[in-house]
Structures are given as structure tokens and as C-alpha cells.
Amino acid sequence: MPAYDPSAFPPFAVTVDLVVLTVRRHALCTLVVRRGEAPFQGRWALPGGFVRAEEDLGAAAARELVEETGLCAYDPAAPAPVPSNGAHLEQLATYGAPDRDPRMRVVSVAHLALAPDLPAPRAGGDANSARWAPVEELLGEDAAAGAGGGGAGTLAFDHSRILADGVERARSKIEYSSLATAFCPPEFTVGELRRVYEAVWGVALDPRNFHRKVTGTPGFLVPAGGTTTRQGGRPAQLFRAGGATLLNPPMLRPEV
Template sequence: MVPRIPVSVDLVVLTVRCQALSALVWRRDRPPSEGRWALSGGFIQLDEDLPAAAARILAERAGLPGAPVHLEQLQTYGYPDRDPRQRVLSVAYLGLAPDLPASTEAHMSWEPVSSLHDMAFDHRRIMVDGVERARSKLEYTPLGAAFCPPEFTVAELRRVYEIVWDRPLDPRNFHRKVTRAEGFLVPTGRTTTRDGGRPAKLYRRGPATLLHPPMLRSLKD
């Protein structure tokens, strides 16, 4: 009889919180990997597909029901020793959202990505892959706006890029690049002073799915 391998879904949920790129994690209270941070996850049910499983785990395990989280499939992890208890195949999903509230689950916590070194199982590897996917997608897609509220200033968007890319950006050059990228930003006709100083124009995310020209990290400002 051919053994059946269970399939789980693990979520790398990222947000910009307290001026840091943060991930939603929980500290395991039982073996294996007791005391280590872990991603929220769970096994897929027989009557659901992968996107439905990811949405269910986001609501039930991560404690973010109804949250405006952009979810996309990240990668599949299936090497034999990733879980010491049994052979488990994991399909990881990346979730991105603006500054989210505390989870409805008391055991879940937002922690800066830079502090998450000792994680359960292979969750550090999965999280690092998720962070790199997010950084790469900011180069070629308007996904940076997924970290912003529905209406935002260019300065607020720049802070997202700086936090996710972990590097400072020249304000003038950044403004020029994002406002010239076709379909990236749409002016709302409104302004705000929430950043202090002079009123700043408010924008919303435009219809573009790819940035032209791209916002390449390798290029100098």
C-alpha cells in the first residue's frame, strides 16, 4: 500500500508595523520545537482546495477573519526531514497587508522579521523565502501599495519600500519613479497633513499589474 503524505498550508503574513517589516507568528508550547516561533498553518481538508485552505487558516489559525490580506501561493516544501514527526508536504502562502490589528488569537504575535532567527521546523527558511518574494515583487509590480491604506502619500509609499528593502531611498528620485510608472498611482484630488509640514497629495493604487519602468533595487537612486 502506498503511504499517504499529509499536505499542510503555512502562511507567511507580512505587514509594516511600528516602522518594521513584521511577520505574524506564535511561540510553540509543546514538542517538537517547543519554545520556538512558528508560522500559522494547518492541514488541508478533503473538501477544500488550496486557496480556500489558506483563507480558512488566515481566519481561524492566524486570527485575521475578514482582514484585507493579499494572499498568493509562495512555494511548496517537501523534503523528507522538515517535520520530525512524519513526512509532511507544505504549500506556503504569502500574505501582505497594511498595518493590521492584533490577531484575535491570543497566542499570535506580530514580530519584526529581523528578530526571527530561531524558528520551528523549516519555518525560518519559508519566512526568508516569503520576505524575498515580497522584496522582488516591489520591483516589478505595484504590490508595495498593498502595505498602504486605501489612500496614501508618496512619502508613505516610500517608507514601505525603505522598510521592506531595508535601505534608504532618495525622496525626489522615488517620487519621480513612482509617479512616472504607468498606472501605478492615481491621484485622488485630496491632500493630507498627517505627515506634518505642507499638505501632501493623496493617491490610490492604479490599474497596473506590472510596473513600467520597474523599481529595481540594483539601480542607484
Template sequence: MRGNLFAVAVDLVILTVRADRLAALLVRRGIPPFQGELALPGGFVLPHEDLLDSARRELAEETGLSLGDHHLEQLASFAAPDRDPRGRVLSVGHLALVPDLPDPEAGSDAAASAWHEVAAIGALAFDHGRILGEGIERARAKLEYTTLAATFCPPRFTVAQLRRVYEAVWGTALDPRNFQRKVTSTPGFLIPTKEMTSSGRGRPAQLFERGPATGLHPPMLRDPA
């Protein structure tokens, strides 16, 4: 892509919680530009595709992973004139919040792909550091006003598992009793099952499923400190 040609691309911020740490899916580029550097999964939109189709295709091609029915949304558009040395490229960032997916497998123009703890991620290719930062902040804000935190959990989970999601995404510790009171008193957030945890130390804990509610009223705001 050279000269005055204009292209549209998609870049994906895929976030999960692994070992109680917020992690993002990154690829190591196998071709120029930025060959050998870490980047978000993504690529150019094909003529017959809409943006979501492109996002899902690029994820499968570069990492071997599929989002299935997991949450995927448009994040923002990024169109700085110098963001891509190949020419003028407008990229539409996408955000996905997923439970712990398998380890990815590199493919297409990616030399490698892996989950990376967000706190340890350094510089990224293109303007992907900015895109990743906006995706993380969007995820943090969504946990204040929506029930999407449960997206990071398995189909059945404990309140403690859900709390650890909030702690990982927000990067702060939460009071267990206050958290349990808030989430269990929000209509439609959690649906108790008849099952209890049967492994581990301590008393068995109630297992829940994600309820039909999509918003939190009142919101569960982060500590401003």
C-alpha cells in the same frame, strides 16, 4: 501522524509594515512538536479543502485574523523528508502582503500569536525559517516589478508613506525626489485624489490611491550595493 502516512499542510508568510519596519505574523506553538517555539501560522489541509481555503482557515483559527481581499499567493512547496518529526509532510507555503492588520488573538493549537519585526526574528520551528526567508525575498522582488507595494498602504496614502514601504521591505533608504519621480511617472501606479494631508508638520502632501496597473515598466530595481 506516524509511519508511512503522508500529509499535506499549508504555512503562511504574512508580511506587513508596522512603524516603518517589516513585520511577520508568528504563532507560539501550544502543542508538540516544537511546543513553546515560534512558527508560521499553518496546519494540515482537510479532505474537502483546496489549499487557499486551508490557508485562510488556519490563519483565522490560529490568529483570529482574516485576509479578506488582500493579496495571497502560493510561494513554494517544501517536502524535505525530515522537516516534520511526526512523519512525511509536504507543506505548500503561501505569501500574503497586507496593510497593518489588528493585533492577532491566539487560538486552535497556538498558545500565542503576534507581529514580529523581521530583523529580530531568530530560529523558528520546523523549516519555517527557510519558508519565511523565501517569502521575504519574494516580496522584495515583487516590489521591483509590480505595484504590490501599495498593498501595504491604507486606501489613501502619500508618496512618502509608499516610499517607507519600499524602505522597510528592501531594508535600505531611498532618495525621496527620485522615488517620487519614478512612482508618479509610472502610468496607472498612483491615482491622485483631491485630498491633501491635514495633520502633522510641514506642507500638506497629496493623497493617492492605488491605480489599475499591476506591473512596473521599467522596473524599480534595488540598489545592488
């Protein structure tokens, strides 16, 4: 085995790609930007960019998140003071197939961000080249776009795979953590939280059992001023996310 030689290593570019998920109009959506350049020109892609020379991976992801959405990533270690435009950010996985970028060897550290519903995307200054796309539309949950897998509306590079991995991570993680509150504004109702679960999982949940589960789990929700708001029918109690991060026992998504 060759010795660890700092001067003889293959040159890599390292980027971060972002899977930014939100719930809009009862559907799970992700932020995509239109490519203006050579490979996959005109196709939609996940936002991302190069990691700078003296920048940590998480910092690069947070920087890209601000540039693309204006969202401020909050540290999971921090206590309650979540800014109103805060988003959950975590590392997802790293993708480095030799041919994933035809121009050169690029290793991309994908990150997953969960954000509450936002007014409109602003692509770092360039408008209309970014949008919230329903995940179902991009992934075609039902075997999209004929043979080969490279359907019409599929994302550039291996971004479809990255998106699929990010969505699956989000779907499984809200089972056993309180992460679903990251999709909600600072104060929210039980019904709003339930609609988040329904949108992410793509299923319908029983309102009564859901209410019992989330209000009965200590530390999950704390009443926020006991106030109410309206969204249709009877006013609902407002909550904010409690300190608990782990849901035990978990709330398993219904099978089949």
C-alpha cells in the same frame, strides 16, 4: 515505471503555512505564533494548519489567514473594491523534506500574505501566543546565532527557510509590480509608500526620485479625491492603487 495506481500511494499530510508580512514602525514584520505542543514546544512558528479534505490550497490559506488575523484575502483578479482589511495572498513554495516534521510525512504549501499595518494580532482566540516579529530579528540578516544555523530565537521546523523565501519574494516582487501598495491602507501618500519600500528593502530612498518614479508611472497611482493628510510636515496628496499591476520599467533596489 509502475502504473498510476490510486490505491497504492504513500500517505501524506498536506498543510498550508503562512508568511504574513506587514510594515510596523518602519520595520518589516511577520506574524508568528507560539507552539504549544510536542515538537518545538514553546518555539515560535509560522501560522498554518491542515488542508481539509474538500478544500483548495488557496482556500485553506485564506481560511488560515482569517483565523489568525481576521484579514480577508482579496483575489488578484478582482477589480478595485478592496476591503479595508484585505490582504494580498499568493502561493509561495512547497516544502516537503521527509524529515521536516518528526512525527510524520508532511508536505506544506507555504503562502505569502502582504497586509497593511494592523492593530494587534489575535491568535484565533488565543491572545499573547501570537505576535508581529521583526523579520530582521528572526532571520538575523548578519549570520545569526553561531554555528549550525539553529540559533536561539529561530523558528520551528524549516520555518526560517520558508520565511526567508517569503521575504525574498516580497523584496523582489515590489521591484517590478505594484504589490507594495498591499502594505498600505486603501488611501496613502507617496511618502507612506516610500517608507514601505524602505522598510522592505532596508535601505533609504531619495524622496524626490521616488516621487517622480511612482507618480510618473501610468496606472500605478491614481489621486484619491486630491485630499491631503498629515504625518509630520506639509500635507501630502492622497492616492490609491491604480489598475496597473506590473511596473515597467521596474524600480530596482539599490545594490550593495
